[in-house]
Amino acid sequence: MLSAQLDEYLAEMNLSATEQQKKQLIGFVEMLNKWNKAYNLTSIRDPQQMLIRHIMDSLAVSPHLVGERFIDVGTGPGLPGIPLAIMNPDKTFVLLDSLGKRIRFQKQVQHELGIKNISSVESRVEAYQPETKFDGVLSRAFASIEDMLHWCHHLPTDDGCYYALKGQLAEDEMEKLPEEFEVTDVIELKVPRLDEQRHLLRVIKK
Numbered sequence: 513m514l515s516a517q518l519d520e521y522l523a524e525m526n527l528s529a530t531e532q533q534k535k536q537l538i539g540f541v542e543m544l545n546k547w548n549k550a551y552n553l554t555s556i557r558d559p560q561q562m563l564i565r566h567i568m569d570s571l572a573v574s575p576h577l578v579g580e581r582f583i584d585v586g587t588g589p590g591l592p593g594i595p596l597a598i599m600n601p602d603k604t605f606v607l608l609d610s611l612g613k614r615i616r617f618q619k620q621v622q623h624e625l626g627i628k629n630i631s632s633v634e635s636r637v638e639a640y641q642p643e644t645k646f647d648g649v650l651s652r653a654f655a656s657i658e659d660m661l662h663w664c665h666h667l668p669t670d671d672g673c674y675y676a677l678k679g680q681l682a683e684d685e686m687e688k689l690p691e692e693f694e695v696t697d698v699i700e701l702k703v704p705r706l707d708e709q710r711h712l713l714r715v716i717k718k
C-alpha cells in the first residue's frame with residue numbers, strides 16, 4: 513500500500529529512486545510509526561500521512577540542493593535530513609538536535625536501514641563547533657529565519673547558503689532579515705496530495 517503510493521508520488525515529483533532507496537524511505541516511515549508512541553517523534557499518527565507530510569515534503573527540497581556537505585538543524589527525528597540523505601547518496605548530512613531521544617532514534621534508523629551518509633549530533637545548534645563547515649544549512653519547522661541565521665551563522669562555508677523549508681510565506685519574517693543576508697530564491701514547492709502552501713527559501717550572506 514505505502515509502496516504503491518510512494519511510486520505514484522515520486523513519479524508526480526519527477527524523482528527516480530532505486531528499489532533500495534524506496535525500501536529505505538518506507539522503512540523510515542515504519543520506524544517513525546513504531547517508535548512514535550514511546551519517543552513522541554511526530555504529531556502525525558497515520559503512516560500514509562507521514563509519507564506525504566514528512567517524506568514527500570522533505571524530498572521536494574532535493575532538486576534544489578547545491579553542494580555536497582549539509583547540516584539539518586533542529587532535525588527532530590531526521591526531517592528533512594534522512595529522506596534527503598537516502599535520495600542523495602553522493603551528499604553527506606549531519607543531523608543535529610538538542611534532544612537525546614531524537615538522536616537515539618536517528619542512530620537506530622541509520623543502523624537498521626544502513627544509511628551511510630548521515631551522522632547524528634546531540635547539541636544545541638549555537639554550541640556546535642564543526643571541524644569542517646557546510647555547503648548548506650537546512651531547517652524545517654525549527655525557528656524564524658531571523659533566529660535561524662542568528663544561531664547558525666558559524667556553520668556555512670563562505671559561499672555556503674541556508675535553506676529554510678516554510679509553509680505560507682511570512683513577509684514580516686523576510687523583512688526582519690539582518691542586512692548582511694539576502695534571500696536569493698523563494699521556491700514554491702509542490703507536494704503530492706498536500707493542499708497547503710510550501711516554500712523553500714534560499715538565503716546567502718552578502
Ligand SMILES: C[S@@+](CC[C@H](N)C(=O)[O-])C[C@H]1O[C@@H](n2cnc3c(N)ncnc32)[C@H](O)[C@@H]1O
Pocket residue numbers: 585586587588589590591592608609610611614635636637638651652653654
Ligand atoms: C518542531 S521540531 C521540528 C523537527 C523536524 N525538523 C521536522 O520538521 O519535523 C523542532 C526541533 O528543533 C529542536 N531544537 C529546538 N531548538 C534547538 C536548538 N537551539 N538547537 C538544536 N535543536 C533545537 C527540538 O528539539 C525539535 O526536535
